[in-house]
Amino acid sequence: MRYLVYIDILGFSELVKSDTVTVEWLYTVIDELNAHRHHEFKTIVFSDTVLIYSEKSCVDERCHEYLSMFAVEFTQDLFYRISRRGLFFRAVIDYGEFEHSRLTNCEKFYGQSLIRCYELEKKILCIGTFITDSAAKYQHIFPMARYSDELLFVFFQQRYYQFSENYTGWPNLTLGVIDQECAVNSIAQEMYLFKKMTKSARCHANPNVRQKYLAYVEFYRSRYPWPLDAWQARGFGMLTIGVPGDWMPVYRTIVTSQY
Structure with a gap:
């Protein structure tokens, strides 16, 4: 069981067609995100999707509070870096099963949590960060509001x-x-x-x-x-x-x- 942050950069396909300079800038920004420097998290980037996940499972409440807080903060970090250029995203944070490892010639990553995030993100008629109840249980730093039966909206503009x-x-x-x-x-x-x-x-x-x-x-x-x-x-x-x-x-x- 891990915390998984699923981020979808909005308008990416149109950006690729019309403004490759901004696309290159965007990838530079993603490459500099704080998540890469946190020892408890790993990051996967492919096309317009960024996955950030915790490496370990939590065994106590303090661990959950710590990891769930940083999961939100990583999306906050991306928001302030790219919104100044008029770029935004939708993010879903979940706590569940996710596997990632490197094979000889490629990487494998899969899990129920990844599928859940993907399906939930496509239903959201909003921008910003959303969190499932399982991931929100110990998240006490950022205010939240109910968005749907399955998701809460996270207020990260502190x-x-x-x-x-x-x-x-x-x-x-x-x-x-x-x-x-x-x-x-x-x-x-x-x-x-x-x-x-x-x-x-x-x-x-x-x-x-x-x-x-x-x-x-x-x-x-x-x-x-x-x-x-x-x-x-x-x-x-x-x-x-x-x-x-x-x-x-x-x-x-x-x-x-x-x-």
Whole structure:
């Protein structure tokens, strides 16, 4: 029994047809993921699919908590690396049977958990990370919400929801106050990403794709409405949520860092 993270990069086939430069960049990013450096996990990459799995089975609650937390964090790591280029994914985390080993001339990998993740991922009308009940049992770090009978949605944009929880209703909130409490650039980055996803939810040419972005944004809006409600209603910017200050240098840094 292992923790298995099944990640499907969305829009990959169209990307291969139209933008091989970004495809090469994407593989460079995948090659640098934190998962490769964790001694408890191994990674398999083929085409638009990334598999990350724990090498050992857990025998106590502490092990489960540790591995399930990192399983989510690996998807969080990928999200912040590729979303800045407008690339997103669906991920399913499960705890179950999975085998992987190297033979003389090839590798074998199979298992009920892999089949389950594959089948569940194809049914999801949303982007982001989802977790089965068996994998979520000991996952106490990231908030979750029920998506279906078989899956929970995982809130991994920690900087956004912590900002929402800590500053909703805060009087006289300023750039200086935020800078003392947390990274200003991090909050601006969250705003920028929600701006991109909201635009895709409203304007993408494919209605099915619009639905997936909308579903993701709605999970956050329904649980952590501020400042996302205000951003969507008044325009994406920290001034629109009543945080005065010279935000232009921060915005320039964020936009420049996307490329």
